[in-house]
Ligand SMILES: Nc1ncnc2c1ncn2[C@@H]1O[C@H](COP(=O)(O)OP(=O)(O)OP(=O)(O)O)[C@@H](O)[C@H]1O
Ligand SMILES: O=P(O)(O)OC[C@H]1O[C@H](OP(=O)(O)OP(=O)(O)O)[C@H](O)[C@@H]1O
C-alpha cells in the first residue's frame with residue numbers, strides 16, 4: 657500500500673490523456689453516469705460527479721506503472737501497454753474496444769517467410785519489452801531497434817529487416833509494402849487495478865465495474881415497444897425468437913390488445929421492424945438503451 661492509499665480515501669482512476677483510445681474511454685465513463693469535471697482542459701487530475709473518485713490523465717504507456725505502484729488505484733489502457741511494461745496489476749475487465757494486433761511484418765519482397773528466418777536479424781519496434789520476451793521464448797537471437805513511432809519506414813530506411821507494430825485496419829502495413837508473417841498478440845482496452853486497491857476500495861470498484869458493464873451491455877441494443885392484438889401475438893412472438901424474451905402486458909384501455917416489449921440487437925432492427933408490422937404489430941417504438949443492469 658503506498659502512502660497516498662493509506663492517507664486518503666479518494667479512489668484515483670488513471671485514463672489516457674490523448675491518443676485514439678482516449679475519447680472512447682471518456683465517453684464510456686461518462687455514459688456510465690460518472691461525469692468528469694475537467695475533461696477538455698489541460699488539468700491532469702480532475703474531480704468527478706462522485707466525490708470519492710478522481711481521474712488522472714496520463715499517457716497510455718505510463719498508466720500500468722502508475723497503477724502497479726499505487727499512484728493510481730485503477731487504470732484504463734491497452735493490454736499491450738500493460739504487457740510492454742510487465743506491470744504487476746490485476747486485470748478487472750476487458751472493455752473490448754481499441755482492438756489492434758501486434759504483428760511481425762517484413763518487406764513484401766523479402767526472403768523472410770517465417771519467424772525462424774529472423775534469427776540474427778534487426779527488428780524495429782515501439783514495443784522493445786514485448787519483443788525481447790517474445791524472441792527469447794522463441795529462442796531466436798535478434799537485435800531490437802527501438803523507435804518512437806512510424807515504425808513501418810524502418811525496413812525501407814535500411815535500419816531493420818522486420819518490424820513489430822500494431823495493425824488494425826491493415827492500411828499502414830499495406831501502404832508501406834509490408835507483409836505480415838506472424839501475430840504476437842491481440843490487444844484491447846482493459847480496466848486494471850492496483851493489487852491492494854481491492855482491499856481499500858472494494859465497494860467503489862464494484863460500483864464502477866457494474867456501471868461500466870451496464871453501458872457495455874447496452875451497446876448496440878435497442879428497446880422495442882409495440883401493441884399487438886391477442887390473435888397476432890403468436891405471429892409476433894415468432895418474429896422475435898432468439899432475442900431476449902419479450903415482456904407481454906395487457907393494455908388497460910383495450911381488452912384485446914397487449915403491449916410487447918423486447919430488447920433487440922441493432923443489427924436485427926432493419927428487417928425486424930417490417931417483419932413485426934407484417935405479423936400484426938402496430939404503434940412500434942424503437943427506443944435507445946443507455947444502461948442494462950442484470
Ligand atoms: N491502430 C492502432 N495503432 C496503434 N495503437 C492502437 C491502434 N488501435 C488501438 N490502439 C491502442 O491505442 C493505444 C495507443 O495509445 P497511444 O497513446 O500510443 O495512441 P496513438 O493513437 O497511437 O497516439 P500517438 O499519436 O501518440 O501514436 C494502445 O494501447 C494500442 O493498443
Ligand atoms: O492498421 P492501421 O489502421 O493502419 O493502424 C496501424 C498504425 O497505427 C499506429 O500508428 P499511429 O497512428 O499511432 O502512429 P505512430 O506510428 O506514430 O504511433 C500503428 O503504430 C500503426 O502504424
Ligand SMILES: [Mg+2]
Pocket residue numbers: 805
Ligand atoms: Mg501510436
